[in-house]
Amino acid sequence: MYIFDRHCQCIYYHDWHRGHTAKPTFDPHGDPLASHQSTGGGGSTTTTTTMTDPRQGMNMSLEEEGKLVYGVVFSLRNLVKKLGKTQDGFIAYKTSHYKLHYYETLTGLKFVINSDPNVESLQQALRQIYTQIYVELVVKNPLACATITSGQVNPETMGAEGFRNGVDRFVRSLTMFDTL
Amino acid sequence: MTKQYKTLGDDIWKNKVEKINAELFTLTYGSIVAQLVKDYEDFTEVNKQLEKMGYNIGTRLIEDFLARSGVGRCQDFRETAEMVSKVGFKMFLNITPAVTNISADGREFSLVLDENPLAECVELPDQALVDELWYSNILCGVLRGSLEMVQMQVDAFFVTDTLRGDDMTEIRVKLIRYLEEEVPAGED
Numbered sequence: 001m002y003i004f005d006r007h008c009q010c011i012y013y014h015d016w017h018r019g020h021t022a023k024p025t026f027d028p029h030g031d032p033l034a035s036h037q038s039t040g041g042g043g044s045t046t047t048t049t050t051m052t053d054p055r056q057g058m059n060m061s062l063e064e065e066g067k068l069v070y071g072v073v074f075s076l077r078n079l080v081k082k083l084g085k086t087q088d089g090f091i092a093y094k095t096s097h098y099k100l101h102y103y104e105t106l107t108g109l110k111f112v113i114n115s116d117p118n119v120e121s122l123q124q125a126l127r128q129i130y131t132q133i134y135v136e137l138v139v140k141n142p143l144a145c146a147t148i149t150s151g152q153v154n155p156e157t158m159g160a161e162g163f164r165n166g167v168d169r170f171v172r173s174l175t176m177f178d179t180l
Numbered sequence: 181m182t183k184q185y186k187t188l189g190d191d192i193w194k195n196k197v198e199k200i201n202a203e204l205f206t207l208t209y210g211s212i213v214a215q216l217v218k219d220y221e222d223f224t225e226v227n228k229q230l231e232k233m234g235y236n237i238g239t240r241l242i243e244d245f246l247a248r249s250g251v252g253r254c255q256d257f258r259e260t261a262e263m264v265s266k267v268g269f270k271m272f273l274n275i276t277p278a279v280t281n282i283s284a285d286g287r288e289f290s291l292v293l294d295e296n297p298l299a300e301c302v303e304l305p306d307q308a309l310v311d312e313l314w315y316s317n318i319l320c321g322v323l324r325g326s327l328e329m330v331q332m333q334v335d336a337f338f339v340t341d342t343l344r345g346d347d348m349t350e351i352r353v354k355l356i357r358y359l360e361e362e363v364p365a366g367e368d
Contacts (some may be wrong), residue, residue: 006329008362106246106253107329108361131247140240 001171002069003134006108010066014167073102073112091123103127109134125174133166185262188249189270196248197271206300213315223311230314234321235328242326245271253330257355258282260332261289264323273297277351287355290339292348304343314338316349323353331359 003012073090080089092101094117103111103126111126216226249267254260261279270276275297281290298316314320320336327334333356340346 006362105243107242108331109243131250135243135247140244 001111001113001167002066004066004070004073004110004112008070008074010063010070012163013062013066014164014171016171069112070110073100073110077102077104092121101126103130105130122174125171129167129170133163133170137163137166185266186270186276188251189267189276192248192267192271193274202297202300206297206302209298209318210302217308217313223308223313227312227314227317230317231321231324234318234323235325236321237318238322238325238327239329241272241322242329245326257286257332258289260327261291261353264327265291268326281352289353291351291353293351294348296342296349299343299349302343309344314341315343316341320351323351328359331361333357333359 001014005011077090098114099117101113101122103123220226265277265279277291277293279289280292323336335354339350339352342349
């Protein structure tokens with residue numbers, strides 16, 4: 001799951017079942033599709049843990065991956081906005097390997113989460129993460145906010161433990177957790 | 181349409197908002213202003229600091245507002261004015277300022293506050309009256325900060341204030357421009 005702020009930066013990253021199906025067909029030269037393949041393949045396999053980091057075989061740092069995801073989401077959103085008139089047209093997209101859910105606030109904060117393709121819409125879940133966890137623990141926390149506005153946030157450690165734990169607990173409690 | 185905002189505001193105030201003691205709030209704010217006056221001794225500087233504090237508060241407050249109210253984007257500036265006065269102010273201060281003096285092109289409006297919880301039982305010293313201290317200037321900052329986070333650059337300032345002996349407390353809000361969304365830096 002990624003959170004992007006209004007300045008197009010990835011401010012938060014969290015994964016759960018990434019890298020379950022370490023398919024040998026990965027292209028080790030950083031093929032962008034391969035990275036998505038790993039995030040989505042968590043549905044059907046066994047309990048091999050998430051220890052293997054597929055990114056190692058992929059020459060793509062978290063920063064680049066963040067930019068890539070943001071680019072995809074941004075372009076799709078503009079596309080959907082131009083095709084339809086409503087502001088919030090882009091909710092999710094599905095490929096054969098994964099489904100990407102998207103929720104954006106009016107302030108430009110973007111929440112992205114990848115899951116198994118046959119999961120129903122997680123938009124409500126993303127909205128709840130925003131209202132109940134992000135607003136309570138990050139916006140209202142003077143220390144956490146200071147780092148966001150200064151523009152130098154490490155996505156893996158943002159918000160101290162409170163936010164990370166809160167999100168973790170919430171996501172684990174979703175019924176479709178096994179598919180993330 | 182304004183009625184639905186009013187009911188929305190009332191509803192949120194009744195159910196979803198934690199309330200605190202109003203006197204505590206007024207006293208805390210009063211002590212902040214008093215301390216600023218003591219530190220800076222120049223009232224224009226105090227105004228500026230209050231506005232800056234308000235701006236920082238506003239940038240975070242809008243997230244809380246959007247999370248609680250769940251409203252979508254406003255269609256035009258008039259709707260924004262209604263939303264701010266009926267839902268926003270109601271949710272955070274439990275007052276509903278009136279929206280008046282909407283300019284012909286719809287880019288300016290005035291908020292008239294008939295009661296100001298920040299300034300209950302407050303009296304300004306004579307020096308403050310001479311030097312133009314806007315006691316509740318933090319509100320202008322909050323308006324500016326929160327509207328900027330939803331892509332509107334506005335200018336908010338006090339026109340009259342009952343603390344200074346005027347008939348009513350009025351804040352003028354001018355829309356300067358709509359801000360464009362940021363595009364990520366191009367990469368090849």
